[in-house]
Amino acid sequence: MTTMRERWKTEIVHSLHAMARDKGLSEVDLSADMLAFETPPRPDLGDLAVPLFPFAKLFRAAPAAIAVEVAARLGDREIGTCEAAGPYLNIRFARSAVVQQVLEAVMHEGDGFGRTDELSAQRIMIEFSCPNTNKPLHLGHLRNDILGESLSRILAANGAEVRKVNLINDRGVHICKSMLAYQRFGNGATPESEGIKSDHFVGAYYVRFNQWVKDDPSAENQAREMLQKWEAGDTEVMALWQQMNRWAIDGISETYRRTGISFDEIYYESKTYLSGRDEVLRGLQEGVFYREDDGSVWVDLEEINLDKKVLLRGDGTSLYLTQDIGTAIARHGDWPFDRLIYVVASEQRYHFAVLFHVLQKLGMEWGKDLFHLAYGMVNLPDGKMKSREGTVVDADELIAGLERMAAEEIRAKGREEEVGDVNQTAGDVALGALHYYLLQVNPIKDMVFDPRESISFNGNTGPYLQYTGARISTMLRKLGQGSSGSGSGSDRPESGGTVDYALLREDLEWELVKQIATFSDAVRTAGRQYSPSVxxxxLYELAKTFSRYYHDHPIAVEKDAAVRSARVALSRAVVQVLRNGCELIAVPFLHVM
RNA sequence: GCGCCCGUAGCUCAGCUGGAUAGAGCGUCGGACUUCGAAUCCGCAGGUCGCAGGUUCGAAUCCUGCCGGGCGUACCA
Structure with a gap:
């Protein structure tokens, strides 16, 4: 379809030039760039619209008059027809050629359909998740995780070589807090002895610390002392730390497995913070930073209109910024990238502005290739999530709740038989609901997560996509067509190998073909904007169009065998695109639900 | 105070590099299952695109100011 667009572009530029010549105007300032292609507001107006306002000055004529003349010059041709509609030139493509080309491309490319070469030869590292080892994941992490995972897949689909990295935040005062509380109140309990998921077990002690500190303010100092012991390598502290970290990380990893999140490399702050400190000290020697009387090291950020910022505490221990410096340098050494994307909440904008600048001050010219994808906060309908007030939505609990709802729905519909493993399917539906809901909002915006709405299976949701895919799959399965693009051998039993695409004459069929053809545009745009919501x-539009089509037109039950074959071919293409698209947003594709 | 971000229908969100009457979903109300899955489909109602200027043939979209909300401005992360 892009070729069709290009051909029309050439034709239009041609006739505009001809017009200019005939009017005795020299062919100045008339370039193809002035042609803006748009989609007409209603499909019945055509497939492509060209506003002619920009040419009014050139021809000293009203856009509408130009439209009439261009339309007359172009007339009807092999590649379609065009007509003037006010100041617009509306174009209709010759359908059957496009239909054939598009559907055959889907068949041929299969799982690879929709890929672009937008980012080929680019090495992109993407950091996301970055959990603390003192508590389990919550709803905010889920947005982070799915943004990172989905974006990674999208960038890869645009041809980039992508490396997904995590950074386990396993050191710092906050980690010491849960350790301290455990040491004091744990009485040797273990996740096994208590029968709770290990990261939740650790998290309980972090909560316990915060209760304790209310009664005994000295707890804060004790935590700080423990951090110093930790940095000094105190054996007892290290042993405790290793034990509790293991619990936290094991539990968090289980959540990753459940949600389909994965990484190519995992970094640990405990391993990178020292090199960060070395870099800061080097910067100090080179005069890039300065030392205060109390021994703390600072950077003055006046040149980027920011304040001064601490890089090392007076007692010599590291800070968040310090370790991020070390981590970034280590990463660039491990895997030199063209771009590094940090998926981190927007509240840390300041931090990254400082980090990127400091790295460049330290001589890392690649500091300019770092990008902070600052996503908005997730709030609840009844207010903000606040850990202190106990209004955080725990990730595991949330997912379990969604699974329960999905399972109930499957039973209510009496579909246990068809589905087979109810829990497995319910789990996939829960994930589809969660991921779709979180991705549907533009990343930079704050969003409201409504648990009730997220589990609703009506409307603009993940399960709706899954349902549409499952219906098509079932239909194709019943025909012995299989719903997988990389067919199972017994494909097309009745078509004799050829499909007469000209039989797809319905407007909705044409709509579907056009939507399929623009899939790669959506993939490209999502990659450019770092926005899976595209x-x-x-996908929602595609599913909706197909649902309407399926409702109004017989496919598998169509009497005319030739028409049936053509419609089946179209359905196979739609389901292939749904599959490919769902893969990119980590919504499990279901053959039955 | 200063800096950054957001402000579209009752609610949750779309709206591509400015372009034809601003679109979905939910919710309300009303329709459609002897027919390929009704977790579906169709229809009605609902908006001075926060406000005011400016640029432009044309602004929800770009610029300026203001108002409202959020976040940041920690030897927390």
Whole structure:
């Protein structure tokens, strides 16, 4: 379809030039760039619209008059027809050629359909998740995780070589707090002895610390002392730390497995913070930073209109910024990248502005290739999530709740038989609901997470996509067509190998073909904007169009065998695109639900 | 105070590099299952695109100011 667009572009530029010549105007300032292609507001107006306002000055004529003349010059041709509609030139493509080309491309490319070469030869590292080892994941992490995972897949689909990295935040005062509380109140309990998921077990002691500090303010100092012991390598502290970290990380990893999040490399702050300190000290020697009387090391950020910022505490221990410096340098050494994307909440904008600048001050010219994807906060309908007030939504609990709802729905519909493993399917539906809901909003915006709405299986949701895919799959399965693009051998039993695409004459069929053809545009745009929401929107539209089509037109039960074959071919293409798209937003594709 | 971000229908969100009457979903109300999955489909109602200027043939979209909300401005992360 892009070729079709290009051909029309050439034709239009041609006739505009001809017009200019005939009017005795020299062919100045008339370039193809002035042609803006748009989609007409209603499909019945055509497939492509060209506003002619920009040419009014050139021809000293009203855009509408130009439209009439261009339309007359172009007339009807092999590649379609065009007509003037006010100041617009509306174009209709010759359908059957496009239909054939698009559907055959989907068949041929299969799981690879929609890929672009936008970012080929680019090495992109993407950091996301970055959990603390003092508590389990919550809803905010889920947005982070799915943004990172989905974006990674999208960038890869645009041809980039992507490396997903995590950074386990396993050191710092906050980690010492849960350790301290455990040491004091734990009485040797273990996750096994208590029968709770290990990261939740650790998290309980972090909560316990915060209760304790209310009664005994000295707890804060004790935590700080423990951090110093930790940095000094105190045996007892290290042993405790290793034990509790193991628990936290094991539990968090289980959540990753459940949600389909994975990484190519995992970094640990406990291993990178020292090199960060070395870099800061080097900067100090080179005069890039300065030392205060109390021994703390600072950077003056006046040149980027920011304040002064601490890089090392007076007692010599590291800070968040210090370790991020070390981590970034280690990463660039491990895997030199063209771009590094940090998926981190927008509240840390300041931190990254400082980090990127400091790295460049330290002589890392690649500091300019770092990008902070600052995503908005997730709030609840009844207010903000606050850990202190106990209004955080725990990730595991949330997912379990969604699974329960999905399972109930499957039973209520009496579909246990068809589905087979109810829990497995319910789990996939829960994930589809969660991921779709979180991705459907533009990342930079704050969003409201409504648990009730997220589990609703009506409307603009993940389960709706899954349902549409499952219906098509079932239909194809019943025909012996299989719903997988990389067919199982017994494909097309009745078509004799050829499909007469000209039989797809319905407007909705044409709509579907056009939507399929623009899939790669959606993939490209999502990659450029770092926004999976472009894809959720695209897929929802596609599913909706197909649902309407399926409702109004017989496919598998169509009497005319030739028409049936053509419609089946179209359905196979739609389901292939749904599959490919769902893969990019980590919504499990279901053959039955 | 200063800096950054956001402000579209009752609610949750779309709206591509400015372009034809601003779109979905939910919710309300009303329709459609002897027919390929009704977790579906169709229809009605609902918006001075926060406000005011400016640029432009044309602004929800770009610029300026203001108002409202959020976040940041920690030897927390």
């Amino acid at each position: 894809l959720t929107g695209y």
